[in-house]
Amino acid sequence: MKSNTFGLGILKGLGVTMKNFMRPPITVQYPEEKLVTSKRIRGNEVLWYAAKCTGCATCAKACPQGNIEIVTSPGPENRRTVEKFEVDTGRCIFCGLCVEACPYDALFLGRAYEKARFRRRELVTGIDSIQFSEERQPSAFARPALESGLPKQTLLVYWDRPRREGGQKLAWLPFKRRGKKPKFPIGRSK
Ligand code: SF4
Ligand code: SF4
Numbered sequence: 211m212k213s214n215t216f217g218l219g220i221l222k223g224l225g226v227t228m229k230n231f232m233r234p235p236i237t238v239q240y241p242e243e244k245l246v247t248s249k250r251i252r253g254n255e256v257l258w259y260a261a262k263c264t265g266c267a268t269c270a271k272a273c274p275q276g277n278i279e280i281v282t283s284p285g286p287e288n289r290r291t292v293e294k295f296e297v298d299t300g301r302c303i304f305c306g307l308c309v310e311a312c313p314y315d316a317l318f319l320g321r322a323y324e325k326a327r328f329r330r331r332e333l334v335t336g337i338d339s340i341q342f343s344e345e346r347q348p349s350a351f352a353r354p355a356l357e358s359g360l361p362k363q364t365l366l367v368y369w370d371r372p373r374r375e376g377g378q379k380l381a382w383l384p385f386k387r388r389g390k391k392p393k394f395p396i397g398r399s400k
Pocket of ligand 1: 256272273274275276277278297301302303304305306307308309
């Protein structure tokens with residue numbers, strides 16, 4: 211007859227609980243903490259590089275949503291001046307076809323993903339709100355030349371890395387793990 215040790219299952223379960231209780235968390239306290247997105251993310255915005263745009267409207271023709279509105283006028287040296295370049299990001303499906311279609315590398319998808327607004331009309335972006343800036347950074351989607359300048363994606367929180375490399379600080383835990391090799395993240399590629 212097989213004899214079972216009384217309470218062994220409970221002790222095993224408690225062991226697992228205690229082991230995980232002492233581990234650093236692998237979740238992110240969003241929005242205070244954020245992971246670095248993929249270099250080729252298709253973010254919630256279309257960005258435009260005015261200096262390269264010829265106003266050819268190839269991007270507008272490629273858009274399956276009819277989402278890009280361009281108005282041009284005759285400019286100097288047989289070029290077109292872009293008077294209006296409007297993208298309705300509320301209707302955009304972020305397929306990137308406009309970016310791929312642009313023959314002059316003047317269009318990019320952005321890296322931002324927090325573009326929720328209360329009113330739909332606030333999602334219509336014009337010339338002033340689709341050009342590059344500190345907040346509006348282009349993604350390397352369909353623009354591989356940008357990849358080397360973008361930060362590496364973080365899939366989990368990297369506790370042992372400096373913040374500029376996607377690392378985070380254990381701000382709320384009572385002990386520090388800096389300098390100590392953590393068990394997480396699993397499968398880190400470096
Ligand atoms: S990403 Fe797609 S849907 Fe959005 S503007 Fe470009 S082509 Fe149109
Ligand atoms: S396809 Fe490129 S160059 Fe032509 S209008 Fe669109 S952004 Fe400008």
